[in-house]
Amino acid sequence: MRRIFSGIQPTGNLTLGNYLGAIRNWVALQGEKSYECIFCVVDQHAITIPQDPAELKQATREVAASLIAAGIDPTDSILFNQSQVDEHMKLAWVLGCVARVGWLNRMTQFKDKAGKDRDNATTGLWWYPVLMAADILAYKGTHVPVGDDQKQHLELARDIAQAYNSMFGVEFFPLPEPQILGAATRVMSLRDGTKKMSKSDASDMSRINMTDDADTIANKIKKAKTDPEPLPSEAAGLAERAEARNLVTIYAALADRTVDEVLAEYGGQGFGKFKPALSELAVEVLGPIGAELQKLMADPAFIDSVLAKGGDRARALAKPIVEEVYDTVGFLRP
Numbered sequence: 001m002r003r004i005f006s007g008i009q010p011t012g013n014l015t016l017g018n019y020l021g022a023i024r025n026w027v028a029l030q031g032e033k034s035y036e037c038i039f040c041v042v043d044q045h046a047i048t049i050p051q052d053p054a055e056l057k058q059a060t061r062e063v064a065a066s067l068i069a070a071g072i073d074p075t076d077s078i079l080f081n082q083s084q085v086d087e088h089m090k091l092a093w094v095l096g097c098v099a100r101v102g103w104l105n106r107m108t109q110f111k112d113k114a115g116k117d118r119d120n121a122t123t124g125l126w127w128y129p130v131l132m133a134a135d136i137l138a139y140k141g142t143h144v145p146v147g148d149d150q151k152q153h154l155e156l157a158r159d160i161a162q163a164y165n166s167m168f169g170v171e172f173f174p175l176p177e178p179q180i181l182g183a184a185t186r187v188m189s190l191r192d193g194t195k196k197m198s199k200s201d202a203s204d205m206s207r208i209n210m211t212d213d214a215d216t217i218a219n220k221i222k223k224a225k226t227d228p229e230p231l232p233s234e235a236a237g238l239a240e241r242a243e244a245r246n247l248v249t250i251y252a253a254l255a256d257r258t259v260d261e262v263l264a265e266y267g268g269q270g271f272g273k274f275k276p277a278l279s280e281l282a283v284e285v286l287g288p289i290g291a292e293l294q295k296l297m298a299d300p301a302f303i304d305s306v307l308a309k310g311g312d313r314a315r316a317l318a319k320p321i322v323e324e325v326y327d328t329v330g331f332l333r334p
Contacts, residue, residue, distance in 0.1 A: 006040070
């Protein structure tokens with residue numbers, strides 16, 4: 001059985017980028033019975049930067065509710081929050097003793113997030129990829145849906161798995177394979193088409209949140225940055241037009257069409273006609289998800305019960321795997 005593991009941080013509202021780049025693909029994978037799907041709200045990763053404790057709990061519930069509203073079925077897939085399952089941290093320490101400092105120092109995401117003041121960055125931010133490897137390997141995950149920004153971390157997880165197997169002379173951990181799916185795996189900011197749409201961007205106008213209502217979605221698309229030229233008739237005409245390419249790509253992904261198919265319909269037209277069409281489509285797709293999300297958030301006890309049941313199921317899978325690792329390493333378990 002092929003086992004998929006993927007996680008998402010509970011920091012800020014989930015965006016259209018999260019939906020098109022990850023969540024929608026998770027829902028599709030869930031329907032393929034050749035996979036066992038494990039989806040995790042990675043609240044332990046979230047505290048690599050300071051979080052308000054009450055807000056973190058609320059955000060964890062909101063992300064879980066967003067996943068359910070978007071189509072993740074917690075009775076089919078396993079859905080839980082990371083901190084419930086101690087095996088993640090237990091395995092992370094062992095894997096941290098396998099990983100090399102040089103490997104972690106090469107992680108570009110740490111360099112980007114730490115910036116110039118690296119000495120004041122937390123060790124958790126630096127060590128984050130080891131915990132990510134443990135998240136995957138605690139379940140012997142074979143496939144991981146990832147965006148471009150996480151490919152390097154997955155490569156590190158493969159290196160760690162291979163190093164562990166070699167160190168102890170076993171063929172225990174599989175080398176997880178990346179899955180990069182969907183037409184809009186990298187949705188860009190509505191204010192700057194060269195930057196990824198991010199829930200941490202200071203400007204709320206840069207993104208469409210899954211919690212936005214119809215009027216808000218329409219207003220953000222109306223004010224999205226564009227250029228004065230009409231849309232081209234072929235995709236090649238978008239090469240040097242980052243904002244135009246982003247909006248057309250979003251439309252194509254929401255409509256489940258190719259960029260060329262969209263341009264065949266809208267090529268030669270200006271954004272005065274294209275933006276209203278995009279707004280209508282975005283509301284049509286995201287509206288029902290947002291409504292279901294609000295309904296779920298009105299019942300936090302239900303969300304908590306879903307996460308608790310998912311945690312029990314996840315723990316049942318991870319516990320024997322980590323116990324075997326502890327035996328292999330030589331830890332005495334009387």
